[in-house]
Amino acid sequence: MNRLKLILFALNHASARAVDRAGADWCGGDxxxxxxxxxxxxxxxxxxxLLPKRRR
Structure with missing residues (x-):
């Protein structure tokens, strides 16, 4: 369940980033x-x- 929540969290912020990036390109980036x-x-x-931890 934690992995699913992390995936959904990452997708949500990736889409919010795209919206804000488009707004910064159109209206200025202040x-x-x-x-x-x-x-x-x-x-x-x-x-x-989400990535597995590496063992040394």
């Missing part, structure tokens, strides 16, 4: 540029949590 970067970082962290 607010939406940093917001899209924050969504990108959250999606990236969720996807990294």
């Amino acid at each position: 607010t939406r540029g940093p917001r899209s970067q924050a969504h990108d970082e959250l999606a990236s962290q969720a996807l990294h949590a």
Whole structure:
């Protein structure tokens, strides 16, 4: 169940990032540029949590 929640969380933030990135391209990036970067970082962290941990 946790994996499903992480996948849905990552997809949600990836789509929000796309919307904010498009808004930054159209209207200027004062607010939406940093917001899209924050969504990108959250999606990236969720996807990294899904990857299996490497053993050394």
